[in-house]
Amino acid sequence: MDDRGASFVAVRRISQGLERGNTCHSTSAEVVAGSTAWLGRGLSCVCAQRRESDTRPSFDLTPSQEECLQRLQNRIDIAYDSSIPEHQEALRALWNAAFPEEELRGLISEQWKEMGWQGKDPSTDFRGGGFISLENLLFFARNFPKSFQDLLWKQEGDRSVWEYPFAVAGVNITFMLIQMLDLEAVKPRTIIGAIFLKFLSENESAFDLLYCITFKLMDHQWLSMRASYMDFNTVMKATRRQLERELLLEDITRLEDLPSYGLLTR
Numbered sequence: 001m002d003d004r005g006a007s008f009v010a011v012r013r014i015s016q017g018l019e020r021g022n023t024c025h026s027t028s029a030e031v032v033a034g035s036t037a038w039l040g041r042g043l044s045c046v047c048a049q050r051r052e053s054d055t056r057p058s059f060d061l062t063p064s065q066e067e068c069l070q071r072l073q074n075r076i077d078i079a080y081d082s083s084i085p086e087h088q089e090a091l092r093a094l095w096n097a098a099f100p101e102e103e104l105r106g107l108i109s110e111q112w113k114e115m116g117w118q119g120k121d122p123s124t125d126f127r128g129g130g131f132i133s134l135e136n137l138l139f140f141a142r143n144f145p146k147s148f149q150d151l152l153w154k155q156e157g158d159r160s161v162w163e164y165p166f167a168v169a170g171v172n173i174t175f176m177l178i179q180m181l182d183l184e185a186v187k188p189r190t191i192i193g194a195i196f197l198k199f200l201s202e203n204e205s206a207f208d209l210l211y212c213i214t215f216k217l218m219d220h221q222w223l224s225m226r227a228s229y230m231d232f233n234t235v236m237k238a239t240r241r242q243l244e245r246e247l248l249l250e251d252i253t254r255l256e257d258l259p260s261y262g263l264l265t266r
Contacts, residue, residue, distance in 0.1 A: 059187055059194040068200045069183075072207055076183060080126035080134060082107065090134050091122060097141035098152055115152065116165030125171055132207075133174035137167070139208040140215065147212070147264050151219055162229035164222065172236065173214050177207070180240055195247050199255050209255050214243055217260040 061069065081087055088107060095104045098115055105111060108121045117125050126134055141148045150156050152166050178184070181196045188194040199206040218239040221227075227235050246258045255261065 059189070059197075061187055061197070065197055065201055068204070069197060071204070072200065073183060075132045075135070075207075076130060076178060078131040080123055080131045082121075082123045087131060087134070090131075090138055094134065094138050094141060097138065097145070097148070112167075116167035116169065118165070118168060122167065125168055129171040129174040129178075133171045136174050136208055136211040137170050139205070140170075140212045143208075144212050144264055147216055151215060156219070157223035158226075159223075160226070160228040164229065164232050164235075169218070169232070170215060172232075173211060173218060176236060176240060177211060177214060180244070192244055192247055202254070206255060213255065213258060213260050213264055214239060216263040217242060220260070220263050 091107055092104060095111075095115075102111070107123075110120045112120055112122050115122075119125075129136075154163055154166075180192065182189050182193040185193070188197055196206070196210070199210075203209065218235060221238050221242065222231075222235050225231065225235060225238065243260070246252070246260060249259075252258060
């Protein structure tokens with residue numbers, strides 16, 4: 001959806017040409033991380049350095065932190081490809097999780113519109129967020145099935161006549177989180193990004209879990225703002241601001257401590 005709130009569109013694909021670290025230290029089975037927000041708590045991430053080419057600070061990483069970030073960046077770089085059997089199976093799995101009692105007639109079908117895709121071929125929408133946006137939706141469906149179904153069917157609250165399309169909203173959330181956490185960068189350049197790396201180093205599913213929390217928070221904001229279709233971009237901005245505030249709270253030691261996590265599990 002553009003800044004004017006005109007319509008939902010598939011967001012642009014993340015650039016794959018940015019410089020990334022080439023070394024992934026695969027020998028470490030257990031990783032430890034931290035950020036400047038966690039100094040004084042026995043954690044490891046230390047200083048913020050400014051680079052001549054960028055006015056934002058850069059947070060130094062340990063080798064194990066770099067490994068975690070590199071693995072996530074590798075996931076982000078995978079484009080959805082409808083010719084790859086693994087991607088086809090993941091898409092079928094998403095349908096089965098969403099509509100267990102309805103048989104899918106094909107990977108290209110008018111049925112997909114029931115989930116909130118823009119057309120009969122979801123692959124055109126996945127171009128915005130890549131394969132990881134499909135993985136995020138599937139993680140949500142498998143790990144928090146009640147919340148997933150509640151959002152899919154808009155079962156909570158006083159809903160608008162013109163609701164946001166569930167699946168396309170999900171792709172937009174993946175893209176927003178990648179931007180907010182600055183996951184294209186070689187090193188975190190914001191405190192928010194550095195804090196997230198602490199969670200990622202302790203839980204490799206941290207990005208997927210944060211996605212689920214964010215989706216539920218977005219719907220909560222949608223209802224609180226009594227939003228309609230044209231307000232989606234405004235709701236997304238409010239969701240991002242709230243999520244950033246929660247990540248900066250001093251007593252947050254894991255993602256499950258975020259206040260909005262309670263929305264996901266109630």
